[in-house]
Amino acid sequence: MELDYDKWADVYDLVYSYVKDDIKFFVEESKACSGEILELGSGTGRVTIPVANAGCKITGIDFSPKMISLAREKASDLFPDPDNLNFIQQDMRDFDLHKKFSKILIPFRGFQSLLSVQDQELTLRSVKNNLDSNGKLIFSVFVPDPLMLADGYIPFSHFRDIKDPISGENISLWHEGEIDSFNQIMHVRLSAKNITPGRKVVKDFSREFQIRYSFRWEIFHLLSSCGFEVEEIYGDFSYSSFNEESTEMVWVAKLFGDS
Numbered sequence: 642m643e644l645d646y647d648k649w650a651d652v653y654d655l656v657y658s659y660v661k662d663d664i665k666f667f668v669e670e671s672k673a674c675s676g677e678i679l680e681l682g683s684g685t686g687r688v689t690i691p692v693a694n695a696g697c698k699i700t701g702i703d704f705s706p707k708m709i710s711l712a713r714e715k716a717s718d719l720f721p722d723p724d725n726l727n728f729i730q731q732d733m734r735d736f737d738l739h740k741k742f743s744k745i746l747i748p749f750r751g752f753q754s755l756l757s758v759q760d761q762e763l764t765l766r767s768v769k770n771n772l773d774s775n776g777k778l779i780f781s782v783f784v785p786d787p788l789m790l791a792d793g794y795i796p797f798s799h800f801r802d803i804k805d806p807i808s809g810e811n812i813s814l815w816h817e818g819e820i821d822s823f824n825q826i827m828h829v830r831l832s833a834k835n836i837t838p839g840r841k842v843v844k845d846f847s848r849e850f851q852i853r854y855s856f857r858w859e860i861f862h863l864l865s866s867c868g869f870e871v872e873e874i875y876g877d878f879s880y881s882s883f884n885e886e887s888t889e890m891v892w893v894a895k896l897f898g899d900s
C-alpha cells in the first residue's frame with residue numbers, strides 16, 4: 642500500500658520540529674562542493690531551504706503535490722534568491738533531470754519511505770544516472786531497535802513532547818504501531834494532544850506512516866550491488882564513527898570505480 646504523504650503536509654513541520662541536528666550537517670556537506678545539489682523526498686523544504694540560504698544551488702523533488710506546494714510557499718517567505726532553489730514534483734524511483742549533480746541527499750527517513758528492495762534499487766538506479774562521476778550520495782536511516790522488533794509491535798505510548806514553534810503550546814505526541822518483520826516495515830500511528838490547564842483540547846490530530854527498516858550490512862550490499870562504493874558510515878550528524886551504540890546510520894557513497 643502506498644502512503645499518502647499529502648495528509649502529512651499540514652502537520653509535518655510541527656511534528657518534526659524536534660529534528661534539527663541533521664540540517665547543519667547537510668548544509669555543510671552542500672557548501673563543501675562547487676556543483677549543484679539534489680534532494681530526494683524534499684518534503685516541506687526543511688533541509689532544502691537552509692541549503693539554498695547557504696548559497697548553494699539545490700533542487701528538491703517530492704511526489705506529494707501538497708508537500709511541494711507547501712515547500713514553495715515557505716521558500717517564497719524565507720528565501721531571497723529563487724535562482725538557487727527549485728522544487729519539482731517527481732517520483733524518486735523514476736527520475737532523470739538530464740544533468741549531473743555533485744551531491745544527492747536523502748535526509749530524514751526519505752530512503753526509508755521506499756517500502757521494498759525493488760523501490761530502493763529503482764531509486765539508486767535513478768541516483769546513478771543523475772550523479773556526477775565524482776559526486777556523492779548521502780542519506781540517513783535509523784538503526785532498528787532489536788527489542789522493538791522482538792515485541793513485534795509498538796504499544797500505545799508517549800513518544801515525546803514538542804513545543805509548537807508558532808503558538809508556543811506544549812504538545813504531547815503518542816505513538817502505536819505494528820511491525821511486519823517479514824517485509825521489514827513498521828506501520829505507525831502518531832497522535833498529538835495538547836490539553837490546556839482548563840482541560841480544553843487545543844490540538845488533536847493523528848496521522849499514519851509506513852517506514853522500511855534496514856540493517857547495516859543489508860544497506861552496504863545493496864549499495865554495492867547497485868554500483869556504489871561506501872565511503873563513510875557515520876553514527877550521527879557530528880561525523881562520529883558508526884559503532885554499536887549508534888542509533889543512526891549516515892551513509893556516504895560514491896559511484897564505484899571513481900575517485
Ligand SMILES: C[S@@+](CC[C@H](N)C(=O)[O-])C[C@H]1O[C@@H](n2cnc3c(N)ncnc32)[C@H](O)[C@@H]1O
Pocket residue numbers: 646647681682683684685686687688702703704705708731732733734747748749750751754755
Ligand atoms: C520523512 S519525509 C522527509 C522530508 C524531508 N527530506 C525532511 O528532511 O524533512 C519523506 C518525504 O519523501 C517523500 N517521498 C516518499 N516517497 C517518495 C517517492 N517515491 N518519490 C518522491 N518523494 C517521496 C514524501 O512525500 C515526504 O515528503
